[in-house]
Amino acid sequence: MICYKDKTFCPFYETCDKRNECGRALTPAVKAAAANWWGSDDAPIAIFGEKPQCHIDKQEKKEQ
Numbered sequence: 001m002i003c004y005k006d007k008t009f010c011p012f013y014e015t016c017d018k019r020n021e022c023g024r025a026l027t028p029a030v031k032a033a034a035a036n037w038w039g040s041d042d043a044p045i046a047i048f049g050e051k052p053q054c055h056i057d058k059q060e061k062k063e064q
Contacts, residue, residue, distance in 0.1 A: 003046040004034040
């Protein structure tokens with residue numbers, strides 16, 4: 001299956017401490033770029049079904 005940029009994006013980026021440096025964050029800008037590439041809002045975007053191993057909850061960092 002063809003997917004936008006041929007990579008998996010993260011819908012959990014908003015709760016991640018690495019969100020500002022993440023190249024996989026599924027931001028509104030990524031969604032807009034995918035829609036522009038595809039030609040409609042139903043662009044095929046692969047996303048993680050669960051938080052990836054790289055995810056660090058904002059709260060977890062405070063506890064460390």
